[in-house]
Amino acid sequence: MFENYNLFLLICGFAFLFGALFPIMFKRLPISLPMLQVSFGMIMGYYWTTLSFLDPLNNGFIIEKLTEIVVLVSLVGAGIKIDTPLTWQLWRPTVRLLLITMPIGIFTMAFLGYYAFGLSMGAAILLGAVLAPTDPVLAASIQVGPPNTGSEDATRFTLTSEAGLNDGLAFPFVYLAIKIAEAYSEGQRFNGEMLWSWFTHDVLWKISAGLVVGILVGKVLAKLIFSRHTQGTAISQGYVVIALTLLAYGIAEYVHSYGFIAVFVAAVAFRRSECEHSYHHKLHDFAEQSEGLLMSIVLLAFGMFIGQGLQSGVELTWRVYIVSFTFLLLIRPIGGMIALSGLKMHRTEKYAISTLGIRGLGTLYYLSYALNQGFFAKEDQVKLWVVCSIVILVSIFMHGLSAPRLLQMTTNKPSKQLPN
Template sequence: MFDPYLLFLLGLGVVVLLVAWLPMALSRLPLSLAILCVLIGVAVFHGGVVPFRSDPLRFSTLTERMTEIVVIVSLMGAGLKIDRRIGLKRWASAWRLIAITMPLSILGVTLMGMHGLGLGLASALLLGAALAPTDPVLASDVQVGPPMAGDRGEARFSLTAEAGLNDGFAFPFVHLAVAIALAGGAASQGLLTHWLTIDVLWRVAAGVSVGWGVGKLLGWATFKAPHARMSGTGDGLVALGATLVAYGVTEAAHGYGFLAVFVAGLALRETERDHAFHEAMHDFAEQVERLLMMLVLVLLGGAVAGGLLDSLTWKEIAFGLALVFVIRPLAGWIGLIGSPHSLRERALVAFFGIRGIGSLYYLAYGLNHGHFQRWDRLWAITGFVVLCSILVHGVTATPLMARIDAWRAANKPR
């Protein structure tokens, strides 16, 4: 019989090796790292090799913290790799996806949850807020490349910027769902006023301003300090430090840390846009992100093997499929009406609304802070949507992005 500690070390070692090797092995295949991680988790936990049960209902606080760390590391990487300077016109597609597509997605999911699944307002809104954002972790295959690699097209830029921003802008609706749940399911005028002033205006403003300030300060220390610049170390560990500082300071100021981390990454790039040290920071953040992502998805596979989806009915399955194939694509298409995207790029951006680890975090956060009924049902629905997205988008990302890249190259002005 294996010692559990030695078994953990063995499993961790295998995961680390897979983190390094699988992206290269899967680069030309219509298969994603996320799919394999979930399958590994199902196989390992179903076979009884691991002596504990992966259960997000039982370990709700641990689930919240683990997914939180993965998302903030991913958001820093997303901020660092965007080459395009911030601007109203330059980022017009991202603003459309945040201001139009995401609220439409939340509204669509909330209405379906209430009238199709019979959920209360608070539970339906929590599902809408959790399932609306495009995930920054699992969307790496459809995003821009590393720093100074170029935008690689409007579609990749839009999906990267959307994934970076919408995790912060979805949080007000999670807070609204929690507030309604704590109030017994009703939204009074006083509750809405407090939500608008504190959870929307203050927390968003604090996230943007503190994130930008921390990013600029760390940018100065990294690239412009007169002595001992951090860029001189060549150590990408700086990215992790910047992530934790930006997140911690912003959360202490009661702002949205997710938004602050992404903005801090953008501010770091803005300080010294073409410095090679950005690549070192991005590469380190990406390695940490992949490692943590694999661990979370293996545990998600273990939760599936342990019965996470057992309570699903045909209504929940239809709900999940409608979100992936109808609500997000339709909301994405509406949000990009009038944009400079070609029809192909618009369809691609609308389709690739990948749901993933961010959705797991928001659901765990909401359930841990509010009074919601039937946790098992909410987890089953969210788990199904995430698994459906991992499968559908994971299989199609490589061939579809290869086609759009080839189309861009063929139509590039000479």
């Protein structure tokens, strides 16, 4: 990679140019920007034969840290642009998706990973945990609009809030997979005592602490920014976005909780302070620009990795394709419809929310983080990277083509849950 550094920068320049001109040149075509950038990366990876192979097994640390930054910025952007008040009636669809749909996805994919791909128990649970959460980065185009613009319907709000929270809530199951793999690597059995320790620490403590840290950071920072002492002072939105992100994430990780939860909750708590203030719009614009630039680099590299795999003749069995389409076309939609059943929402809204479960960069982060712990066999690692990469690739194209039509179906059908 580094011996081709200048050429790689040139290719990144083209990827950024695509992002800048996309709204003008491709607005009439049924494609999304991620589709375009991944396709460009695949072409480069397939034909640029002098490029060193982007091996995820040997570059796991780089993948983990790069995708971590992108997801963090995306979580802040998602939290800042939510206008919906914090009421149970409006957030109930989100809670149901988190408590019903996500576990269905985790355990169904774990079952398929164990029996279809022959993964170990820990690796199978990891497969379910990394694929179950929807992605806040690639889902940006189907989320709510900027703050205080009135472009927030039930469908977009539910998809935005789900993507913001389930990235953090998937972490307990990632840790469960790691602990099972660690126990078996040391010749032990994962017993009830280990399970109780996981539940009390990785589920109860880390989730609760992450919520508390997020609320405190968001409220304290909002109190500072919107105080009478700062009125009339031009405070850089860039500094505030980065401070909000790193303070919430850093404090949460310091007290051994979930930083992803803390960051999204901090952004929502900040947003609920001085809701009508125009400063929120400035913060959103900076976060959105930063997210788009970082996303372009990662998608380009991901596409190049896929192209190199195709060029080198990586074997993809029929099971990979069947499981990938089964998960995206059946498991997620069925799980979503089960979770949303009984709610006073239009059928088209339920269908759109259930279908648009985009998988993306969050999956790459979780997978690289878990594998970097060193407890999973190499054979399992290869299978996990292959399956997850194909699911993400299929999701980018499938949801990129279907999202505009699905969202258009819900445009003229306001949810009965939303206030008039």
